[in-house]
Amino acid sequence: MKTISLLMLALILASAGTDTSLSKKEIKFSTKYIDTSMSLAISAVENLSPKQWNYRPNDEAWTIAEICEHMLIAEKGILGRIQNQIxxxxxxxxxxxxxxITNEELILRIKDRSPDKRVKTGEQFEPSGILKTPQDFIKQYSAARKATQEYLKTTDVxxxxxxxxSPLGLVSAYQWTLIMSAHAERHTGQIVEVQSSANYPK
Known part of the structure; x- marks a missing residue:
C-alpha cells in the first residue's frame, strides 16, 4: 500500500510539472481586460456621425477613423506575432x-499618453483609410478581440x-495580450482628445 501511495504521489507531481497552460486567474484577467477595453473603445465611437468620424483636429493629427484603424491593425498584428513568432x-x-516588467507596470506605461510618452507609430501600423464607418470598426474589432480571447482560452502553450x-523591453507572450488592451485604452484616450478639440463637429 505504501509503495502504491508513493507511486501515485510521484505521478501527480510529474503531471503538475508538465502543466504548461495558463492559470484560470491569468486567463480571466486578460479576457476581462479585453472586454472592458473593447467596450470603452466601442462606446466612444458607435454613435458618431460621418463628420465626427472623419474630423481631423490639425494637419499632424489622426482622425478617429484612423485611430480606430491603427487599433485594429495592432490587434491583429500582435496576435499573429504571438502565434507565429514568439x-x-x-x-x-x-x-x-x-x-x-510586472503586469501592473506594463499596463500603466502603455496607457500613459503624457506628451513625453508619445511616439510615432511604425509604418506597418499606419492607417490607410480602410474603415469607412464606426460600424466597420466595431464589426472587425470585435471579431479580432474574440479571436484573441479564444486563443487565450484554448492554447496549451x-x-x-x-x-x-516590445517598446518596454522583453515581455512575455501573455503580457503582449495585456499590451493589446492597454493599447486600446491609450487610443480610446486619444479619441476622447479629438472629441474635446475646439472645432469638433456637434
Whole structure:
C-alpha cells in the first residue's frame, strides 16, 4: 500500500510539472481586460456621425477613423506575432537577469499618453483609410478581440514562458495580450482628445 501511495504521489507531481497552460486567474484577467477595453473603445465611437468620424483636429493629427484603424491593425498584428513568432521559437524562452516588467507596470506605461510618452507609430501600423464607418470598426474589432480571447482560452502553450521585444523591453507572450488592451485604452484616450478639440463637429 505504501509503495502504491508513493507511486501515485510521484505521478501527480510529474503531471503538475508538465502543466504548461495558463492559470484560470491569468486567463480571466486578460479576457476581462479585453472586454472592458473593447467596450470603452466601442462606446466612444458607435454613435458618431460621418463628420465626427472623419474630423481631423490639425494637419499632424489622426482622425478617429484612423485611430480606430491603427487599433485594429495592432490587434491583429500582435496576435499573429504571438502565434507565429514568439511561441514558435524556443530561443524566446530566455530572459536575462534584470529584465522583465510586472503586469501592473506594463499596463500603466502603455496607457500613459503624457506628451513625453508619445511616439510615432511604425509604418506597418499606419492607417490607410480602410474603415469607412464606426460600424466597420466595431464589426472587425470585435471579431479580432474574440479571436484573441479564444486563443487565450484554448492554447496549451505557457504564454508566460516565451518572450518578445516590445517598446518596454522583453515581455512575455501573455503580457503582449495585456499590451493589446492597454493599447486600446491609450487610443480610446486619444479619441476622447479629438472629441474635446475646439472645432469638433456637434
Amino acid at each position: 511561441v514558435t521559437d524556443e530561443a524566446n524562452r530566455q530572459l536575462a537577469d534584470g529584465e522583465g 505557457d504564454l508566460t514562458a516565451y518572450y518578445g521585444k
